[in-house]
Amino acid sequence: MFSDFINRFRMISLKWKLLFPYLFFSFVGTTSLVLIGLSSQQEIIKEEEKKELLRYYDIFRVSVRQKAEQALAMATVIAENPIIEDLFWKKDRSGLLDYVRPLFEKLQNDFGIKQLHFHILPGKSYLRVHKPEQSGEMIAYRTSIMDVLKTGQGTKSLEWGLTGLGIRGIVPVFRNKELAGSMEIGYPFGRSFLEKQTKRWGPDFSVYEKKGPHTYTLLASTKASPKRFSLSESLASDSTEKSQIFIAPPRFPHIALLAGPLRDYRGEVVAVVEVEVNRSAIVQRLSKTKTLMVVVALVGICVSFFLVWIVAMVFIHPIKEIVAAAQEIAQGKRETRLNPRSNDEIGVLGHSLNTMLNSLKERRLQIEEYARTLERRVQERTADLVSSEEKYRTLVDNIPVGVYRILSDGTIEFINPYLIDTLGFDPEDMLGNRFFWQEKVWGHDEARSQEIMDILKKDPSEFRKERVVMDKQGQKHVFMDHAIPCWDDAGDLRWFEGIMVDITELKNLQEKALRTEEIRLLGEISARFAHEMRNPLATVGGFARRLKDTLSENERQQMLAKIIMDEVARLEDILKSILSSIKPFTLNLVTVHPNEIIQSSLKEEKGRLTDKRIQLETALSPSIPSIQGDEFLLKQALDCILKNEIINMPEGEKLFLSTDGGTENVMITIRHNAKGLANEDLSQFFYPRFTGNAETTIHDLPLARIVIHRHGGKVDVFREGENVVLKIELPLKQQV
Template identity: 50%
Template sequence: MISQMTNWILRMSLKWKLLVPFLILSFIGTTVLVYIGLRSQEKLIKNEELKELGRVYQIFLTVIEHREAQALSLATMVAVNPIAEAALALRDQEGLYRSFLPLYEELRKNFGIGQFHFHIPPAKSFLRLHMREESGEMISYRREVIEAMKTGKALSGLEWGLTGLGIRGVAPVYYAGVLAGTVEIGFPFDAPFLERLKGQWQTDLTVYEKRGEDNYILLATTVKGHGFYDPFPLNGDSREGWPRMLISPVGAPDKSVLLGSVRDYYGETVALVQIEVDRSAIMRRLEKTRNLMFLVGGVGIILSFALTWLVAHLFVRPIIEIVHDAEEIARGRREKRLKIRPVDEMGMLTISLNTMLDSLQARRREIANYARTLERKVEERTADLVSSEEKYRTLVENIPLIVYRLLDDGTTEFLNPYFTEKLGYTIEEAVGDKQFWWEKICGYTGESEDDTVRRCWKDGKELQVERVVKSRKGEDLIFIDHATPAKDEHGRVKWVDGTMVDITELKHLQERTLQTEEIRVLGEISARFAHEIRNPLAIAGGFARRLCNAMSPDDPHLKFAQIIVEEVARLEDILQIILSSIEPFTLTITRVDLNRILQTCLEEVDESIQLRQLHVEATFDPALDPIEGDSDLLRRAFECLVKHAIVSSPRSESLVVTTERRNGTCLVKISHRAEGLGDEDLEQFFFPRITGKTGSDIKDLPLAKIIIHRHGGKVTVQREIEGRILLRIELPVVLPKPRGGTGRRVGPAA
């Protein structure tokens, strides 16, 4: 059955093959267009209804804003009234009442205001002209009043008060430049207000007052038997995206409803407004349009049947002519273009055949032209290759690597200029001597283990080796040599291309890293030994002191016991200095004021300064920038340096402490007289020493230098005239970031 149907279709003439599908498609298309037209019109009408609802909603909000502006203007006019200023400042309630009651009556009668209210700090009701008996209570729930008193600015908006929700404007009242209170003018937000809007817009309005989270109660409405069309179920529990609009909601198919929020001065929702528009006329117009579309659709289907028959008849006739012309083009017997037809499908097919004919003729001309210009194109390609080679050579000559090419007999065929720049040998020396590369670069001595590069030739594999090369100046430079053999079509090595990267500086950095690690390990070992020595030393000192206390003053061995006690105490001091010097610590970075730290240090040692009768000259630069550092550690370091300067100075001498800003650093100078210090003592100024003269207060002198160094600074000791010495401490404003370190938190200035 299916095969018979298929054969019948295949035997049909071209006209019917075109006609039947077109007839079916015309019926389907017309039906679909009628349906789409109806749906589109309904959608457009609904969109217009939604726009109209939105426009009414925006006008409603604009009316509220105009009311707010009116209330604010009236409140501002009253606030600048001298009578109101003086009476409110003097708390003259009776005077305010007598002065502004006539104004309130006039505004209520002519403009419909509902509230005329004076307040006094700190948010207390002073006088309600509309409810005089309800005055004197605290109104801390009135956010606009509190905000106006706090900021001194006039503001307006919807707000709930004692008389309910109202459109209020609050303005501050000043007397002699001092806030005396605020005045409030308000319009009622009630049913009469909505009725006036309904009379102007012919639209029903309903307002629901917010009494809690998702709790709304009816405030005022212009309709009876109204319904609350809650759009919340459309989006779950979401309360975002106001306003919400519904066309023909459940229970009111002839209504369009908008539910939008009404916000106060702070942008918070205080009420919902429901706008209802009657859409009965729109529904009647839609029904009339639907009937008309069905009629037009039926007529269109009949006309499409007739037109499809005519088009099929006209379409088949030119196809035969075009097929004949296409056969002539395919056989190459046609040079003349086809006759141009009207711009329809047949016309486009004719244009395509003419384009194909033109393309074939153009290809024939291009082939002939290509044969004539082949030699020129080869020359252009050769020039491009030469240009590419020049660019590559320029890159090789400027790259900071030694690039070379070696032939099998040892000849250096190519070297870039960086070879001469790095090693000092000329390229002519390397190219002219076949043994140069093996002897000077590879250090080849003829032994098998030295023949590393030659094995690259033999095995045909890449080579990467670290080698030490001596430059012309005799410097030992370390390179990574990477050689790559180039092979011919038979797999034999033709030459070796290679690059040499200078890693001398990298090796030096590795050695420094190892030295740093060794110093760290030695520090840990020293700290371990110091802790191990402490216990035996403490035991020996304890027993020596007990032995000394147990001897009588006449005992001849008492002197020797005292010497043991003193030497043990000296060893304990030395051990304490060692521990404080090698004990690791972590910097807690903040902004540090050096002037304040030095001033604090001088105040703490003031008693020692008075005992030694020293004259302190402190000059602190007020423009000194706060630096990044550890406030406690820097205070400890400078306190140690100042104490050392005090105990080292003879009596009745001067101690000079100055600060200044210099070249992006903070410079601290401490100058004092110090007798008996030789050049060797200055060089070993911060070395641990126990002399028995300076006491225990300067045992942290080595630690002070370590703290300054940890802050990226440096300290030097210089000899001045007349036996004085100068300590120069330079500290950077910004602490240097450690290599590979993490970010540092910088707090406020300490």
């Protein structure tokens, strides 16, 4: 159907081909501008309405908060009255009622309070001045009262009570700094409060009280018909944690609503306030604006139609003249030049037709000349093609890039020597096996390879993919494969040819660079983290020590302070170990002898060996050569390892230490009994054990292994029967 329309459109005259698009786009553009303008205006007005609703919602919450603060202030003044404190402390209920009743009546008349309530420990109603006959029940459900009795601090809240939802201020009552109980003053939270807000600010307010997780009932409203729009369905399905705004809800286009939560002092939702604003004036203004924009749009469309018609007529007339002249030129009836009337595009077209006339004459002469010299030119072109083929073959055979051509059935038609040498397969095996490319290069089974062939057949563009190919010896090579399909006149795939660039070394370098960058980044993050942790730990440890010193030994808090000190010390040990492990260093290579370093380290550990009654057996080979290394760092590493072994050995055991050498390496062996050492301890041998005891914690133990690795050596820790063996292998010379 669409193709029929296109064909019919092609058959109409140029005049209508120009008029239809111009008229259509003029109509669409004008209509779109009108729709966008109306939509933008409505969105702007809606945003302003939302801001206005949010402002009224904030004003309402501020009014509730001000009432609560007023109630708290009056309750504080009454609670500090010495007479009330004395009567309340003595539990003189009748005296307290007689004294407070006139004050309550005055506050009720002047400020409109409805509740004045006294409570006693442990959370019991003592006296309701507004309802003296009701008292004595437990009020543990009143969390605000229980918190005031517990903390001794006053609070204000919108909270439920026996008389319903009210704005309450609750304060403790003390006598001689001893808590006698608490008292509260409450304002009613009903229609009268809402009417005052409506009278002052304008919008209607309705309050829905929360009866359950998704149950809300109307508490009070200033609307004449509060149920004309109900939020019950929305409140039952949506969360009331945030305010909800309804601009022109269904069936009520002339109102805008906001439903916002009201919370108690703990932040829990106890009710929802509905703010309703009449938007009839806005709807009327939008309707007038819409009518005006439609009228303007219609006038603009009519004017544009008329102007487009005139412009089309101006262009069509000279084009008709040029078309007639072109038809005469095509039929060979015209050889005289045209006379262009202007220098615009139409004039350029006339000049082009004149140029075409001249070109036709020149081409006719050239064709006659080519016909005379055709045979000689064919021979020259043939020789050039043969030469180009030889150059291309030489280039393909010697270029360090794999070049191939694969037929549509998978047969390898051509593959250059570079790719054959790289993969290591025999050319006969590669060219004679139709599935070689699918199995060895693509690395898929026949079904998956056929799927790739189908993709190449359907997609006429080039195909790029990174491939991992195993050569005949099993060595992995990474290639970037770039294949280009070739099609015949019927649209079928004849072959695809491409190049494969070996990027194995590049991938290895990229992986090494990524690993190096990751290690560097982890080191920087660890150093920053460790430095940032030191000051807080020092502060915590200092305060824990001061707290411990101020407490007696029998107090439980002193034991807790000591636990904090021990854990802080343990964390400080961990930080020291981290900083030691990631601290950068440079090797200062000199000629050192391993036996001398070992003897120096054993001399420093002599006292610790004696204290633990450890028998030392050494077999230091005098024939081992000197090595190239940093004497200070190697001694520090060996000191840490020996100290760690001696500390973790049982008392009275034997420690065996030997050295041996070869033509390239020096071997240091440490062996001792370790019955209780688990396999997990062997895998984590160079991770220091943080016990909180500075004497038994070796912070530089991880650094010791790093130093050995930086010297080009390696460390092995393994079990041999009941013994644990540690072997350190160091090269004689450093690789530069």
